[in-house]
Amino acid sequence: MAEDAPADPETLTRIYPASEVAIEWRQGLCQHSGNCVKAHARVFNPRRKPWIETEQGTDDEIRAAVARCPSGALRIRELG
Numbered sequence: 001m002a003e004d005a006p007a008d009p010e011t012l013t014r015i016y017p018a019s020e021v022a023i024e025w026r027q028g029l030c031q032h033s034g035n036c037v038k039a040h041a042r043v044f045n046p047r048r049k050p051w052i053e054t055e056q057g058t059d060d061e062i063r064a065a066v067a068r069c070p071s072g073a074l075r076i077r078e079l080g
């Protein structure tokens with residue numbers, strides 16, 4: 001049955017809006033490399049809920065940190 005099938009890793013888990021951009025989060029793709037945390041530990045903190053706080057960084061900082069995600073778990077969505 002379909003309910004036994006693993007969740008599609010491409011499934012969008014959550015969107016975290018900033019000002020000009022939003023961060024798309026696909027939990028099923030995360031490889032736990034920690035690159036996002038190393039890039040910007042105030043925006044990305046896995047010990048906190050929510051673990052992403054876009055107000056802790058600028059749009060440019062967020063773009064740069066998301067670009068370091070090797071798996072596609074984090075992606076930028078341009079707003080507006």
Ligand code: SF4
Binds near residue numbers: 031033035069070071
């Ligand atoms: S950089 Fe991407 S793959 Fe690495 S921990 Fe962050 S979200 Fe997961």
